[in-house]
Amino acid sequence: MMAASRGPLAAALLLLPVAALAALPPSWPRVHAFQAVVEAAARVLGNRPIDAVERADGERFLVRAGDCRVAVRLVVRAGAEPGPQLFDAIPDAPDCS
Secondary structure, X not given: OHHHHHHHHHXXXXXXXXXXXXXOOOHHHHHHHHHHHXXXXXXXXXXXXXXXXXEOOOOXXXXXXXXXXXXXXXXXXXXXXXXXXXXXXXXXXXXXX
């Protein structure tokens, strides 16, 4: 009887980390999105320091570095496991005209 009662308890304890990940504050996904956008823009902008990041719409951001501009698009990856949303940040070619 004792071993049978541990089964549900053990299962519940295993689910605690999943529940904690699902309960992230709304600001954390946004922080990770901005970090991915800045890193992708920095790769294509080279040594130019980034001055501003602006959200153009739901999945597109505009990054400004001096006279250069670059659009970065976030593409959501399908996640097999619960937890933070995964995405790829895909930059366009910079416009430095």
